[in-house]
């Protein structure tokens with residue numbers, strides 16, 4: 023059975039006829055060819071697929087595209103400024119070496135963008151708690167934690 | 182002249198693409214006419230295949246083909262080869278049973294591939310795969326390596342399930358030393374099986390071009406040239422020049438992406454049959470059962486000491502689980518990369534190690550971050566710490582008493598350490614970790630109901646793998662050199678091609694630092710290309726912390742040739758004798774004068790050779806080099822872990838982890854720290870959270886992230902790091918490698934800390950809250 027879905031992705035309206043079971047992440051990766059959103063598991067545990075839906079971080083592997091009907095979706099491709107300048111959270115990951123292989127990174131950044139809105143100056147512990155649903159096998163989290171602390175402060179305009 | 186780049190905390194060149202979603206991993210590659218593969222896998226650990234019913238699947242919508250082992254056999258597709266031949270104690274070669282890409286008549290582990298379905302879409306391939314019915318006759322399975330020898334045979338070629346029994350050292354002399362020892366410390370332990378779990382699942386996408394009569398395979402691999410060599414020469418029998426292997430951005434490897442896997446072979450073969458690109462990407466559940474696992478040793482180890490705590494001899498017996506088939510480098514891990522490291526940082530004069538490697542009905546086991554060296558370090562450092570406790574000696578003191586201090590040092594287990602300074606890292610770590618203040622911290626913890634413990638690990642590893650002739654004499658079936666090429670463009674910018682492969686290590690930055698520094702260029706003017714057999718001249722790839730020591734040296738050798746040719750060109754331009762030209766970071770100068778030419782001017786002259794010694798010198802500036810290392814490198818370091826154990830729950834918290842490493846010269850400290858952080862987290866994972874479990878029928882009980890706990894952010898602390906530097910003596914950069922250290926040293930440090938907190942002799946890994954709680958209640 024195919025269904026019509028339409029939503030906004032990175033500010034652009036998109037629509038498609040999809041099989042009803044199509045996951046949001048499959049729609050983003052395969053249909054829109056926005057391959058920055060990754061798939062690292064099949065049990066909704068790694069967070070590599072995290073996107074913002076109406077401003078909230080969600081795992082795009084855990085809902086079907088239909089559930090995002092009418093929603094505003096932001097993926098990693100839509101985070102930097104139109105001129106290519108990195109968003110402060112992205113810049114903080116670069117400055118703090120918060121990524122190695124880069125595979126978990128889009129999910130980490132998207133999750134951090136949501137978290138930072140309510141945590142302008144987070145503690146180490148708050149950041150670690152916020153990463154409960156995001157796995158990284160490369161960095162030992164040390165520099166991801168530092169990146170998110172710095173990025174959140176930068177977003178809040180703090181030094 | 183530009184500021185020095187070697188040793189600088191340069192931010193990574195690769196980050197922008199990863200941070201903006203512009204990375205290109207294998208699953209991101211979509212080819213015109215893309216078809217998709219889904220594998221049918223065995224649900225049984227050991228079974229005979231009686232019948233495979235394919236009709237329903239073949240009739241399923243949009244299915245292009247269904248293949249089984251019979252199809253591959255008919256097409257004369259060979260089995261997967263093993264890259265290292267181990268010779269048994271009785272002089273016989275190890276047993277090498279066939280490893281067919283799709284099962285032939287029998288399955289030997291859960292997750293083994295039985296059939297593949299290729300369809301227009303992934304969903305259609307998976308739907309059809311579910312329609313395949315396989316009739317199995319289930320056979321008894323064995324998962325415990327210690328029970329393998331008496332169990333029903335898994336392979337005809339190995340009736341007692343033993344692949345080999347291998348030994349190193351002088352057994353009689355070791356036994357003699359034990360007979361005379363004042364004290365013997367003995368431990369029996371299991372080095373727990375680990376599942377690598379790079380966050381990018383394995384993937385392969387192959388295409389065939391009739392026009393070129395050639396294949397292209399995109400694959401998540403740490404060593405595309407090795408993948409190509411093994412696949413063309415041993416499995417598919419294809420001309421190597423007709424196969425291009427591309428390992429694009431790869432999302433972590435940790436060893437698990439070194440090997441040639443059956444799925445890679447099947448999609449490549451199928452691409453030609455169907456004349457369509459065929460893509461397969463593992464689901465995480467498939468990764469758990471089909472990526473090569475790591476470790477899985479059962480060991481009895483004994484250390485003989487004299488009255489003062491001087492080590493006299495070490496005796497180790499290990500049973501190593503190889504799983505159901507011999508993975509690409511499986512055979513050398515529990516032997517060549519394990520027993521040879523048992524001297525550790527110590528002068529132990531006599532060492533004997535015997536390894537029985539067995540087949541079981543489990544996923545194949547191969548190198549995983551550290552590969553043999555974490556297992557060896559665990560043996561040595563748990564024994565040393567336990568001996569100190571038993572003899573009431575200070576654990577740091579007993580180590581100092583036995584440190585190697587004279588270099589080069591020939592160990593009794595074949596390696597020759599070129600340099601090191603173990604006292605320096607131990608001194609530094611003890612200061613940084615404030616070992617002196619531990620007693621007080623322990624008392625404070627007690628008032629909160631917590632047991633505090635402190636543990637050391639002083640590790641050594643052999644990296645920079647490896648001198649090819651030495652490796653060859655030990656059974657390697659390949660060379661272990663590395664290749665590099667420097668292509669200088671007419672305007673003086675540079676593209677570097679390296680056979681090393683970056684899958685998180687940041688080579689695009691560190692290698693560029695080396696080249697830009699030497700040529701006096703801004704780092705933006707140097708690009709690194711890797712991971713494509715059609716671009717890079719050759720490569721043995723990245724594993725064993727070999728990239729900077731071997732791959733980096735190949736680049737330096739090529740740079741030497743560039744500078745040597747540049748000197749000739751500059752001499753001509755400056756009308757001076759070649760011998761009078763001095764070179765320093767981008768400037769060719771006539772000695773004792775201010776006459777000079779920049780690197781850019783020389784490069785331009787090489788490509789616009791109007792004023793150029795054409796009678797003596799070819800135009801152009803492009804050099805390549807192959808480097809075969811003279812020896813291994815020997816990174817070493819000292820770690821101190823401090824834990825608090827909750828008396829009520831048994832939960833262990835790492836409250837401090839301090840690591841001081843000696844990696845020789847460091848190119849980029851920021852990247853090195855990142856490598857150590859990641860290694861430490863994996864080592865802590867082995868010690869605290871990662872317990873791979875099979876039930877007695879061979880079902881993997883820990884087959885998802887909910888059952889198999891790789892560390893989460895809350896499981897690890899902020900790490901305290903520092904380095905000491907004794908440069909490697911036999912490569913020009915003085916580098917040793919840093920990728921595996923953390924995973925090698927951490928497990929012993931953590932377990933030494935927990936056993937200290939609990940006051941027990943030993944505890945199995947992973948020391949989960951349950952394991953610790955049980956131990957506390959048994960002790961009480």
Ligand code: FES
Pocket residue numbers: 060061062063064065066067068069070071072081082083084
């Ligand atoms: S892919 Fe969505 S959580 Fe792992």
Ligand code: FES
Pocket residue numbers: 120121122123124125126127157158159160161380432433685
């Ligand atoms: S950077 Fe590789 S998984 Fe996080």
